[in-house]
Amino acid sequence: MPKTAPAKGRPVPRPFEFHWGRGQITEEASYTGTYAEPAIQLLEYEDGGQGIRFCYYSLDGRFQRSPMMIDSHDSLEGLRLALRSTPKLRALVKRLAS
Secondary structure (H helix, E strand, O other), X not given: OOOXXXXXOOOOOEEEXXXXXXXXXXXXXXXXXXXXXXXXXXXXXXXXXXXXXXXXXXXXXXEEOOOOOOXXXXXXXXXXXXXXXXXXXXXXXXXXXX
């Protein structure tokens, strides 16, 4: 069980835009760790496609552009628990792991 606080939470849905498409972040599983807030996001594109983004935020809430690193203790368990409240995202992650 993580020894850190749950994620602060950001509103969903909220828009995103890449040079190849845009849409809404409709689900987000995250938790606040010791050094960062790792997140897994469900991206739903305007054309009907879906994607998963693995990312993280600094503790003051800024999106970080470097790779997300999670440890096998708190981070993994924190994200596992956070995925419980994101049914569509959890289903896609299960497909990835199967």
